Amino acid sequence: MEGTIFSIIPALLMLVLVxxxxxxxxxxxxxxIVGALFIHDFNLFGMVKEIWFIFYEIFVSEGSLNIGNILLLSFLLLLGIMTAFLQASGGSRAFGDWMIQRVKTRKGAQLMSAVLGLIIFIDDYFNSLAVGQIARPLTDRHRVSRAKLAYFIDSTSAPVTVISPISSWGAYIIGILGGLFAANGITDIAPLEAFIKMIPFNLYALGAVLLVFVVAYFKMDIGPMRTHEQRxxxxxxxxxxxxxxxxGDLGDTFKPHENGRVFHxxxxxxxxxxATVLMMVITGIxxxxxxxxxxxxxxxxxVxxxxxTGGLIAVLTNLLFHLQQSKPKANTMKIIIEGIKTMLPAIYILLLAWMIGSIIGTLETGEYLAGVVESASISPSLLPFLFFIIAGIMALATGTSWxxxxxxxxxxxxxxxxxxxxxxxxxxxAVLAGSVFGDHCTPISDTTILSSTGAGANHIDHVLTQLPYAIIVAVAASVGYLLIGTLNQVVLPLIITFAVIIGICLLLxxxxxxxLSDE
Known part of the structure; x- marks a missing residue:
């Protein structure tokens, strides 16, 4: 079944069931389960063995601990603990009180969330979780739904990092470009120069950022998002x-400390x-x-x-504040335990997403789709459009932009x-753009999972509410890529892409x- 049309069935089944x-x-x-059955020709013992092996490899790979995965899961637990301390200390409530005096409208709260997403562009994981911690107290006070906050976070994380050379994504892509240029004998352009010149051609990323601000400013609540916002x-x-x-949501687990301040x-x-950025620089050097x-x-x-490291130092800072506050309303162990419990749903989803990603990799789903493209007879003018679509389908099926x-x-x-x-x-x-589009549509993307976690939103609610917006931008980007292939220039296609996005929004x-008037 590997590398054949059957390899797409597990991913398709998962998406339909979701x-x-x-x-x-x-x-x-x-x-x-279905993917493991395919790998072992429907042998039940082989299926069970495959599933256990994949789960085991998340933590132990080639005889040694998989430190990267363990650190990321540990960071999520630390983030849960940090969130619990922020609530118990009264810091979240104080920040909400302070900001609501300065940002007096729901529109302002939403715009601030979008701007934060642009500012924190170093890494998509970091963006997803940090923006949620900062923006949530304010958006909660202004009754902005968690699904909408998750949309703002997700649509300003990958779309921004994929066009930023000074980011983990940008560095990774530039590294790939260097190898590609050498392999294909391309010597007239440097990888960094190529990356920068590709930015205006990344129509989906630019369009997604534009739509975030359109949605925030003009109250563009469409599809399932409208239900969440009205509620x-x-x-x-x-x-x-x-x-x-x-x-990531604690509800009313703790009564905030009466002496909580903004600095908490x-x-x-x-x-x-x-601490996180400093550690990124140190480890990079x-x-x-x-x-x-x-x-x-x-x-x-x-990363x-x-x-x-940043999460651990931040939690220790929270702990210090907690111990200094007089008459804490909740004991330390309860805060830690409740914080950990809030992150368990996200960890369960992430573990299963990694597992199905491994299954899809073994089935060579991506390679099959890539082979279809490579063997097809394609008109050169259609290349940007077709690679955008195929990259989107591949990222949707595999759950990985990278x-x-x-x-x-x-x-x-x-x-x-x-x-x-x-x-x-x-x-x-177009490949970069399509990858981010597929990443926005799939429930098994790391960034999508962490965006819903950072916002404190139900994961599937986030996927379904973001989907219409992602499709709007993808339709507009598709028009732009058809024009790029025909005109071989970027300014007019980019303008038309933006115009199509705004036109669809006005129509909706x-x-x-x-x-509403008919009702």
């Missing part, structure tokens, strides 16, 4: 009350940001052989170790270097108002 049942753990589990405004219920196990929230978060510069630092940084980069960028470089070198950079940018707003 949409039908809204039960992400059951859906992921079904995909894992939040009318009842103050920020997520579906019928959904259990909201990651801002100081630990500041410590988290500073230590892991770099040869010339050390800003790009090599972020190309070689250890998971940096997150864990994996899609690694598979599709070499194919895009080879095809365009043979057929039309003028379309090299637009086609490579008109239809919603018409429907």
């Amino acid at each position: 949409l039908l049942t809204r039960k992400v753990l059951i859906s992921l589990g079904a995909g894992i 939040a405004i009318k009842t103050g219920q920020l997520y579906d009350p019928n959904q259990d196990n909201i990651p 929230l801002l100081t630990p978060i500041g410590v988290l940001i500073i 230590n892991n770099t052989e040869g010339t050390v510069n800003i790009l090599t630092i972020f190309a070689n940084t250890d 998971n170790l940096s997150l864990f 994996g899609t980069f690694g598979i599709m960028l070499p194919i895009a470089a080879e095809v365009t270097s043979i057929s039309n070198m003028d379309l090299l950079l637009p086609t490579l940018a 707003q008109f239809l919603v108002k018409t429907k």
